[in-house]
Amino acid sequence: xxxxxxxxxxxxGDKLLEIGxxxxxxxxxxxxxxxxxxxxxxxxxxxxxxxxxxxxxxNVEIIFGDFLKITLKEELLEITKATGNLPYNIGSPxxxxxxYETDIDLCVFMFASGTGNRFLAKEGSKDYSSLTVFTxxxxxxxxxxxxxxxxxxxxxxxxxxxxKFTRLDNLDKDFLKEFNRFVINLFSYRRKTIQNSLLELIxxxxxxxxxxxxxxxxxxxxxxxxxxxxRVETLNIETLKLLFKTLARDRLL
Numbered sequence: 245x246x247x248x249x250x251x252x253x254x255x256x257g258d259k260l261l262e263i264g265x266x267x268x269x270x271x272x273x274x275x276x277x278x279x280x281x282x283x284x285x286x287x288x289x290x291x292x293x294x295x296x297x298x299x300x301x302x303n304v305e306i307i308f309g310d311f312l313k314i315t316l317k318e319e320l321l322e323i324t325k326a327t328g329n330l331p332y333n334i335g336s337p338x339x340x341x342x343x344y345e346t347d348i349d350l351c352v353f354m355f356a357s358g359t360g361n362r363f364l365a366k367e368g369s370k371d372y373s374s375l376t377v378f379t380x381x382x383x384x385x386x387x388x389x390x391x392x393x394x395x396x397x398x399x400x401x402x403x404x405x406x407x408k409f410t411r412l413d414n415l416d417k418d419f420l421k422e423f424n425r426f427v428i429n430l431f432s433y434r435r436k437t438i439q440n441s442l443l444e445l446i447x448x449x450x451x452x453x454x455x456x457x458x459x460x461x462x463x464x465x466x467x468x469x470x471x472x473x474x475r476v477e478t479l480n481i482e483t484l485k486l487l488f489k490t491l492a493r494d495r496l497l
Contacts, residue, residue, distance in 0.1 A: 245273045251352045251388045251408050252325050254278055261320070261348065263311050263328035263338060266290055268297045270327070275301045282320060284311045312337055316345060325350045329404075332356040336375055339409070343382040344417055351409040352388060360387075360405035367480045374431040377481055378424045383409040426488050426497065430476050438479070439465060439472035446496050457496070464490050 433441035
């Protein structure tokens with residue numbers, strides 16, 4: 245827990261969000277470090293323990309519910325940092341909500357190691373995906389530490405990893421929403437070459453003749469120095485952004 249606290253660089257003025265408070269072990273540890281701690285927990289079986297913590301710390305507010313469904317009231321939108329042990333199946337949607345709907349600038353989350361590898365992946369690796377691109381278009385991602393499954397009781401099936409997400413400066417959320425939608429669609433053709441992936445993607449949404457689309461796609465790939473036989477997972481984020489902007493410029497999306 246010390247490494248999580250240190251990675252958050254907490255100070256007394258911070259307003260902290262904890263997602264998945266559980267029995268409140270991390271809540272208790274972090275509450276004295278911040279001006280306000282909002283702890284969200286969906287499991288009602290922890291209500292008694294968390295209520296006791298809330299009664300002991302005036303700066304702690306417990307919110308029972310699903311973070312993906314709760315209304316982000318004004319006070320929640322003032323949060324500066326977030327932490328928690330995120331379930332493997334909803335970790336990505338939680339991070340997306342934080343990215344698009346809040347201005348939280350620093351997160352430290354624990355994930356199953358397989359999910360963590362996707363956040364950290366580099367282009368060309370087997371774990372590089374649209375999730376990687378989304379995450380790195382919003383955040384600088386750093387590994388804090390690995391956590392063995394032996395450290396938990398009951399013992400889970402997989403090891404975990406703690407990651408630090410630092411929001412990048414000067415983000416255009418509207419642009420990134422459209423860009424990441426494009427990336428998700430493009431990665432659905434990841435087994436094809438980039439040229440064929442684009443042809444299929446554009447043909448679905450265009451009234452232009454296929455022969456003209458093929459010619460235009462080849463021109464764009466040449467303009468951007470992208471080899472037409474490459475696959476999408478070999479393209480870094482900056483190249484994908486250039487590709488998206490160029491396709492939009494030529495009204496192919």
